[in-house]
Amino acid sequence: MANKDELTRMEVCDTIHVEQSHPSIRDPEIQVDQTHAEIYREALQLFPDDDSIDKATERKLRRKLDWHILPLLGMCYFFYYVDKTTMSYAAIFGIKDDLKLHGTQYSWLSSVFYFGWLIWSIPSNLIMQRSPPSWYLSINIFLWGALLMCQTAAGNFTVLVVLRVLSGAFEAIADPAFMLFTSMFYTREEQPSRISAWYAWNGIGVAGGGLIGYGIGQIQGTLPAWRYEFLIIGALCASWGIVLAFLLPNSPTTIRNFTHQERLMLIARMRHNQTGVEHHKVEWYQIKEALLDYKTWLFMLMGFVSAVPNGGISNFSTLVIKGLGFDTLHTALLGIPQGVLVSIWIGLGALANHYMPPNSRTLVCAAFMLPTIAGALGFLLAPADAYVGRLICFYLTGSYQASFVICLSLITSNTGGHSKKMIVSGIIWFGSCIGSISSPFFYKTSQAPTYHLGIGSLLVSNVIELALFFVLRSAFKWENRQKEKKRATLQDTGDIKNSREALNITAFQNLTDKENPNFVYCY
Template sequence: MIEDRSLEKHELEFVETNPVDIDHLEDQAAANDNGHGHGLPSYDAAETHRVLRKIDWRLLPPLALLYLLAFLDKGNLGNANVAGMSKDLNLTGTQYNLAATMFFIPYAVFEIPSNIVLKILRPSRWITLLVILWGTIIVCAGIVTNYHGLLIARIFLGVAEAGFFPAATFLVSEWYCRFEVQTRMSVFFSAASMAGAFSGLLAYGIQQMDGIANLAGWRWIFIIEGIVTVLTGLAIPFVLPDSPEGASWLTPEEKRFIRYRLERDSGTAEGRVETLDHFQTKYLVAAIMDWKLWFTVFIYWGNTIPVYAFSITAPTIIKDLGYTSAQAQLLTIPVYFAGLVSTIGFSWAADKRRSRWPFIVIPYGISLIGFLGLLAIPHPKLPGLTYAFLFPITIGVYPAVITLVSWVANNIAPTSKRAIGLAMSIMMGNFGGAIGSNIYLRQEAPRYWTGYGVSIACSALAIASTFILKWAYQRENRKRDQLSEEEVRAKYTEAELLDMGDKSPLYRYVY
């Protein structure tokens, strides 16, 4: 049975499936109050469930829609290519790969600055700006006339989209406790799988506009999807909540309750975490100096290198099996739908079992089987088996990365360090997209030795790194278990413990 026994021993279980002992919390507030816990309302499990559902319906749908559009807009290059883009723009295989690659460099570089902005501007305003900007760029991609125009559009798209995913994950972590986060993240992250399926269906429909206004069908793919993104962005300030304090649809008592339970979500009954801190340079330094965060990058590459390569190549792989372009677009739908179901299923299990590492290792193991199968079978023989082995890839790589992002968010405090740490992990992880964009070589079709081989290596590295990180978190928790609360409080003040964040002896890591 997979459970975090060290954490379970100490933790206040602020989860909707367990009663909330408000009397105990009020005693703790009286003992440790630093100005945040006043007049806490008495909520049982049913009331806690009601409050969480209220948040779910307000926060998750807009994030899911935005993430669907983000993934759709950065992945529609593959759909446009199948629809004739390379032919019309006279692109060589190298030029197409480079256009795909250049998106990821600014996409990675601008993620940390973007999350720093989150501690300065309201998240809804910052996300609105990003969405409108990248939608406009996608529209412009639909009117480029040569390779250089496409390249410029992809670079600016990377700049505009860079901030959204780290901002969305940070925003979710600002509303929910540690073992409530991943299930919620999976709802909007599964939109990536939905986008993969939806893009094939949408591209198939839009291709039928070929010739309207003397524009090719692939141009309409960019133009229509870009316009939808811009219109959605205009509505974001009115529907996306920033924080509990600014939510008009929460009562004052509910706001205090949400903030207090987040402050107590440290992994021990005695510990607290700061949730209303402001950006300071020391948090940037603390994130950069944390070796465990750098190890998450290797785990992240198990997703970004294979998945971005796969997303822009999957329609071509299917087309090479003997299908038409339209059929290839449609046949991507079941593959991505399998990834959607697995993302939600694995994430629910990870929160239910109160653990993270197994739900990275198992999915990556499944994707590893898929890549091994594609590498081993003779091509172009057995087209049905080739298509079947595409399913383990989406079933594995999508849930693994959302578990990793939740793991990172679970184990960083205070919120300023969490914002930077999340962005840093995602930034370095997304550099893998630049690699992934170049591993499926046209001259190797339909075998794609390099693409499948590199993906196998990335999956294996991610699994090994997960075991190392699990060991590190377990070891640190055991060391902290040796100290009593009395010993800790004799050495540190409450303010010092809050400032230490996840380095506090009263904090326990999730693994």
Template sequence: MSNSGSVIALAADKADLYEAHIDTSQVDERRLLRKIDIRVVPWLGLLYFLNFLDRGSIGNAKLYHMETDLGITDKQYLIALTAFFFPYALLEPASNVILRRVPPSVWLSSMMFVWGIVMMCHGFLRSYGGLVTLRVLLGVAEAGLYPGIVFYISCWYKRSELGTRVAAFFTSATIAGAFSGLLAAAISNMDGVAGKPGWSWIFILEGLATVLCAVASYWIISNFPETAGFLTKEERVFVIRRLKDDMQFSAGGEEFKVRYIWQSLRDWKTYVAMGIYMGFDGPLFAFSLFTPTIINELGYKATTANLLSVPVYVWSCIVTIIVGFMGDRLGKRGYINLILFGIGLVGYIILITSKTPALSYFACFLAASAIYPTVPNSVAWVASNVEGSYKRGITLAMAIGWGNLNGAVSSNVYRAQDAPWYRLGHGIILAYIAIGWLSSAAFMFLLRRENGRRDKGERDEVIDSDNSGEEMNEMALKNGRFETVNDARREKGDEWSQFRYTL
């Protein structure tokens, strides 16, 4: 800060507690965190498990003659996959704004209920037009779930706690990848039941499970900390105070203002984050949709290919948990990203050059080790460096939306004519991972440079606690003049001079 008034203001801020009249001295922080973990993370993990299972089930169904039964070509199949991603990506920012105004228990559950119905309808497909229509509707219905869950979790935990929780919830995606192969192999045995092929039953049964969980979610999902019913009043206040101490100044509620959207749109972090998300989301969708097909084309039968995908996902689940834990403990998420993307580069170089099924299968493990752990690590990294609940929600949704939009590209790169080695597809995914590596390096460099400028006082605001009304000096014109430090940090969020970015 730039004047002596800031010292007085800082002292006043320490006494300016959220709900200062409430005594939280009897709250056990460790026990409270366990309570939140049990109530918040597992059910969200189940929702994302079903989300990932439903989204990727078309890759499993394809191996059981779906294309032949519908009379569609490989090109038409790829177009249907592509159609999913446009509404899925474009509607995500709006969904996160709605989520802050509509209770999560209502918004997330309703979203889930609709996509479960759409998924069940896949089991009654008769034509190519119907397939494209349902994939578009599925994209609309699923659009807000992933960014919504990420934003929701970020409103509960400190920055040093976020990685482990996001990793725990995201491992459900790797479990879904493993379980989808087992489930598809089992359900395929229903071929001919009620006159329907095995691939139809994959969609019907998985969609039905989603609908049932959606109904339960209306009562199970909790709302944001300030209104969560499973916490006592003292516990709610304690949670919000600890978040505010962790530079989450908007904890406890924030009135929507259009300027929060513009803060996100003009922030360079939003666009660099989009590059990071592009680097793992493109590969993520390609990997989840085509791993069974790639293994199948290497000489393994459909059921064997589905089963051989299981160990790959189990391995990625283990690595994701380890990386999430290490990210929270070490706090060096940028360096972790560089290592993970580097492993991915090696994996896809091997896939491009390999001429043996065994080596290509090994490279799938390297690819999974890079793609899946990078997602929660990057989510925690970006979320911890954006303050303001609306701004963070919009930034996350834009980055995730742009990353998901690249699924429209990556879902088209594994063409039938390139089988069995798919060198073109592997090369494009390699380029995506390189973009992720470069964007992560740029994010680290720019965050470190900005922290340095703040350490030198170049971003200091003028704190004019006596409200003297003196003419604005150069510092005030550049960085702003505020009556108190609280006013400065509420107004500026992560642009506040005392906020420090994590590397």
């Protein structure tokens, strides 16, 4: 007969082995996704605790995983950001005159993109939970590229509005999908640097968009340059969507080019997260919990205030730079250092977080808000003829990207339960949509080329974001103190034990961060 430890491990993927008298921990309706239950059981039998995983072997496995995941997500993010800047480059290539845009119509073209995103973001997240995530992401990338190509043929404002709304709907899944893949394959300690690695391609996208824009500006064809901008970038995006379907894995259990034992180690490594890995059934009680959790709405506010600067800069950066006295082609080229600096900021943020003591993420986020606040102040207060100084200040405003990247890792690390993760991820980007919709209207045509109200909105948003990092830090510390009291009570009554079996039992259950007694928030 099997001994008690063996029986406990066999039960790990079937049920939560604690007393039913505590419904917050033990609910008979909560079941682990059985699609790959056997491989999860095998992983915990082979690697029953973290000490059983050889560190050198794990480092080698992590490097292999990085090469299989990060370049793919990075390239996605490159196209994702280049796609969003096409309207910005179309503006300096004559789209306003060709389509006879007037008043706030250009601002509306920048904003309506996010209406599609706003409407479809949460439904799209729930569809992705029910689908193979890499295939769902690939289909959406192909469709947003196809719709971008369709914008080439737009002959008036109305047609372009419809196409922009549809494009926004298909792009709604991008950021939540990237966060899902990061939380699915990497431990909580690894997530900040990995999110930084793929998000840094945002900066490469800014620089690449400038280089592509400069090249497109040289085309002497039968079409206006702005139409080539949509056609060429749309074709590249659609092609990448097809390639991605064959390369990006759907889960650690099915990842190609990894041995069976490597897959088992990939799974066992994730025990420490206590957030589960893959569950395809939508749990409505988790959605309710997400909507009633105050942290969800703090994340949404964070998404909003971070998007106000980002939405304005992505659509008006070329007009701001051109307003400093540069011609069209030099304006396109000056987008390159802006993108390079964004990547540098993100890299510095990842390094700072890596070398700081544990639970320093919110402090790192706060530190990287200071350069962008200084840059916005400098841009607003510098003399009108200080073109170089104001350009440098404008470049400094990109440092907030490093803060937002580390903040994303707070969301992936501090949300348990698959349905709850999907809805919280959707809600932060819901907030981001609202910020992106509103931000272009701060850049009034009458204030060109200084756009004082637009830069002012960036400054105010950054100050609020800075304060939010300290609010989140206090909230997570308070939540951990409550968790410690709850664990102590349950240990005193014998309902849970401080053992490796207890950690294994809750590691891959579809438990939310509130339900799981072994969950610890990081900050």
